[in-house]
Amino acid sequence: MMDYDVDGDGVATISWNVSNRPMNVLNGESMAAYSACLDKAISDDNVKGVIVTSAHREFMVGADLSALGDGDQAMLEGFMAMVHGMFRRMEKAGKPFVAAINGHALGGGYELCLACHHRIAADDPKIKIGLPEAKIGLLPGGGGTQRLPRMIGMQQALPLMLEGRELAPKAALNMGMVDQVVPADQLLAEAKAWVLGDGQKNFVQPWDKKGFKLPGGAVQSPTGQQTFAAGNAMLHQRTYGNYPAQQNIMSCVFEGCQVDIDTGLTIEIRYLIATAMTPEAKNMIRLFFAITEAGKGAGRPKDIPATKYTKIGVLGAGMMGAGIAYVTAMAGMDVVLLDMQQASADKGKAHAEDLLKKQVSRRRMDKDAADVSLARIHATADFADLAGCELVIEAVFEDRAVKAEVTKKALAVTGDGILFASNTSTLPITGLAKASSRPDNFIGLHFFSPVDRMPLVEIIRGEATSDETLARAMDYVMAIRKTPIVVNDSRGFYTSRVFATYVREGLALLVEGVAPALIENAGRMAGMPVGPLVMADEVSIDLMYKVGAQTRKDLGDDYVEMPGDDLVRHMVEDLGRIGKKAGKGFYDYPEDGSKRLWPGLKQECPPAAEQPDVEDVKKRLMYIQSVETARCMEEGVITEKRDADVGSIMGWGFPPFRGGVLSLVDTIGIQNFVAECDRLAQAHGARFNPPKLLRDMAAKGEGFYGKAA
Secondary structure (H helix, E strand, O other): OEEEEEOOOOEEEEEEOOOOOOOOOEOHHHHHHHHHHHHHHHHOOOOOEEEEEEOOOOOEOOEOHHHHOOOOHHHHHHHHHHHHHHHHHHHOOOOOEEEEEOOOEEOHHHHHHHHOOEEEEEOOOOOOEEOOHHHHOOOOOOOHHHHHHHHHOHHHHHHHHHHOOEEOHHHHHHHOOOOEEEOHHHHHHHHHHHHHOHHHOOOOOHHHOOOOOOOOOOOOOHHHHHHHHHHHHHHHHHHOOOOHHHHHHHHHHHHHOOOOHHHHHHHHHHHHHHHHOOHHHHHHHHHHHHHHHHHOOOOOOOOOOOOOOOEEEEEOOOHHHHHHHHHHHHOOOEEEEEOOOHHHHHHHHHHHHHHHHHHHHOOOOOHHHHHHHHHOEEEEOOHHHHOOOOEEEEOOOOOHHHHHHHHHHHHHHHOOOOEEEEOOOOOOHHHHHHHOOOHHHEEEEEEOOOOOOOOEEEEEEOOOOOHHHHHHHHHHHHHOOOEEEEEEOOOOOOHHHHHHHHHHHHHHHHHHOOOHHHHHHHHHHOOOOOOHHHHHHHHOHHHHHHHHHHHHHHHHHHOOOOOOHHHHHHHHHHOOOOEHHHOEOOEEOOOOOOOEEOOOHHHHOOOOOOOOOHHHHHHHHHHHHHHHHHHHHHHOOOOOHHHHHHHHHHHHOOOHHHOOHHHHHHHHOHHHHHHHHHHHHHHHOHHHOOOHHHHHHHHHOEEOOEEOO
């Protein structure tokens, strides 16, 4: 667990070396081992100071979340008391402690560094330093809310904690989060030099010295009062009170920084426990594990050797195709970016070049590395250049005939033994696979726009798709550092099908006479990134129109009219308001100003005299997504609850504090959810009717993640 060594100059080195975890973590076992090393170092009169570092590639990534217990308040209190006690022993040992940060120092790992008297980081831009607990619904509970403000001031510390920022070493140095940044090969030597030099007179923390004052002003100073007044207002504007962790971080700093450090730490523990017991924290922690599992390829068919790719073909050099080419080249693979005209292919490569330039300007990569990535992309209009590709991804228009044509042309060059994928968001894969003589090698890879920023890829199995093809597809998705979820073939698959319900419900509300501003505000208040009308504009109303027309054509008499169908047709056919790309949709998008709701909506959809309660609007917008997901589960479109929740969060921005579309059902309670959906169905339509799956679960008292509360 720990490597302990004392050199001839009296400098002890404690190296964290947790061997039964992939990275160093704080848990009962590792803390006991570290505490024993502390005892040795502190009690040994020959030890002049201590270097705390790591034998792993990472310094430490924080607390083992399983050590926080499963709703066990007493266990959590005991765990945190151990952490605080250990860190205070370091601070009051009468000997200097220096953190030699050789890798990621996050959460409890960085809080360990804060408890040291000095912090030196290796000069490696890949290293991340910070307190990201808020991202999983928690707050820094190992002293972070008390030590960081006392070190760099509340004004600088609060945004770092509220947003969970992770900074590279030089950025951390500029913020005052570390004291030195040195070349990696000099890290331990510099740490030892500090211990034997300045450390011999700087082994008392500033907050333990008499007369200590908070940098930048105390809580009750004019600056402090302004910080909290503005901070609380901005926090509510951004979160609508949906994230208890952020509010409790504010309270921790406000209360704790008005008292001594030990009292402040007691306050922090109280708020940590209160936060950890909330449904939001439990949802976000479960989501964290689900995303981690999905990112590692959970669900990949076993006993199939991993595939490594060297050359990929991308058909279609539009925004999606160019984005796919970019992320593939960034992952070290050669890419043939093909379009019908050379100019179009070149334009696609130019888009990738622009993305690389942004990486260089933001200092995320150097120019030489960017040039190497760009050189991997070969823009062409010649199908013969696809020779040697192990995978071809078709990313052309959502038109079956066009897709079939390019599929046949590509396979004529590559042979049908390769993996062939279609980047379609709605067209069933089984039908598209008919263009190939090997439908078992055909699969769907649904990327999200913009490809360079969206972390999810929805993998769609056709009826004939083999396990080997699925495994090979997952290998590619993980190679480009995306998170895969796996679904079975159907119209709209999973993400497009469920996401559409949010937009369509917004249109249904609009048609009913609900004020557009109320609809949009309710969507944001419920936790969605934007309201459904903005979302419609961004997706483009004419795309919704085309998809609806194709669906109506395919289903014939089985097509079920939706409340907003006529409005979409009217917006496109009669008004020419097709969305953001045209500068006009449900919103106006003036070139010289910010978007605003189209005033003409009042005439097209007159507001009703009596408006619904905002909570009812929020329920409709959120519950419809969970109901449709349950239908997807019942139909076998999606088989893993993990993939359902991860897909909703990473695919279309379902609010993380809810844990995902299925977690929402469990949070509300299965019986309550079914009863409320029955009420909504009676009031607003059969689309809210809970499927048999939910009714059976409610009858048994079973939630998706365990027994109903």
